[in-house]
Amino acid sequence: MDTQTFIDLQVRDGIATLYLNRPDKRNAMSDEMRTQFIHALERVAADKAIRALVLTGNGKGFCAGGDITGMERRMQAPAGEVGFNGWHRQQRVHHTQTLLHTLPKPTIAAVNGAASGLGADTALACDFIIASEAASFTWSYIKRGIIPDGGGMYFLPRRVGLSKAKELIFSGRTVDIDEAQQLGIVDRRTGADTLVADAQAWAAELSRGSATALALGKTILNQSFELSASQVFAQGSQAQGICYTSTEHRASVMDFLAKRDAKKAQSGNKE
Template sequence: MTDQTPHGTPSFAHVEIEMRGSAAIIRLNRPEVRNAINDQMRQELIAAFDWADRTADVRAVILTGSGKGFCSGGDIGGMRARLDAPQDEVAFNGWTRQKQTHRGISVIHGCSKPVIAALNGAAFGLGLDMAMACDFIVASQGAKMSMSFLKRGLVSDGGGMYFLPRRVGLSRAKELILTGRVVETDEALAIGLVDRVVAPDALLPACVAWAADLTQGTPAAVALTKAILDKSFESSDEEVFALGRQAQAICYTTKGHRDAVEAFLEKAGPST
């Protein structure tokens, strides 16, 4: 599953990795089912993000889909198999699968590098949850989004009930989840569900350019800043200050900080 390509990136059956500059494009690759997530793709996605997180040459990650859609959600075939299991195994099997679903969301949200979701088409259910686990969402014009879980008799299981209120506010999040209605790009941009909307042929170039803008800081400073910001809504001001002190102490020891200070002083010239 993880044979190395000539370029040193791992190779998978249902997930592709492409490097553009210092950005790793992780592409869901089951276009025949609009990139619905099955167990194998979930494991491959986890492995792909683990690789990107530990690879120094990767400074940012772009998550997108193959074909006409970003991700249509969980694989319906997997749902049928789950329902066909013996009754006394359904709950435990579901609990076990949920652990893997949550691990998949965690590697996206917890990545130490900026992660941009590039919505090349529909993002429904778990697909939208995955997009919201990213730091930023860029949608191509015409992409559609839906929190479609209740239409399947389910609740949002991929972090949507955590991420969506933080993007659009609690009342609007409840409305979008309880109705499961489809949101188009203009509305998504207006309510903050997505951050930018671009023409379809400009989607990946725009994301790669934004990734370059987001990674001008040193890797340590970027990773520590992102980790603290991700905790800021749940933390007190004193807790955030404490985390900042610890992070700054780490930054003081890095070569990147030393080089940046020396470059600034060199450019500024001798002080008077």
């Protein structure tokens, strides 16, 4: 029996575009879809030819969150297994979100429609969010009697501040594109017809520099709110030492010196 393709990964000119591909369910995340998502993220992380990732959804929605059918199955498990089953599922969820958050390359969520619950958290796990006019966000976990489990309690306060994050999570209300941009949930806004192309162009722009410097810089920046200044300096020193040995740094310096010497020679000839 063929496995349905819930994740469509396309790579062109060094930019990977990952489509959540369950449009009939507004790309709600099932267990099988999550497994395919993990494999795709691992491939992107390991492939040195891929410089950046764009994440979007097929159909009208970005991601409707967790699959309600999966929730129903979990509730039907024997009482003595519910807790451990839930713990095991959370390990998979957190592994997925961590892979996306720590991907050693620039990541952009291109939000084409509703991003709800886990879908909103998944967008926030990316470095940047670009959205179309049809986009909306809701941390609707409270309506199912649960808390954000995809990183929303970590990512959202860093985008909008603690008080506003509490308000959005406690109410579970929908944030439209205008408010999302005003609050800083969305970094850029564009038309629906050009959303993916604009995200890909932005990804190309962000990933032109040294892949070594980008990966190391992102790793430190992701921790910068939790670390002291001295810890950031210490990690920065180690990272810079690696950058000094990189092919990109050497090529850049040699290119600069060659241009400088050529300019000097040209000036000397004019004299």
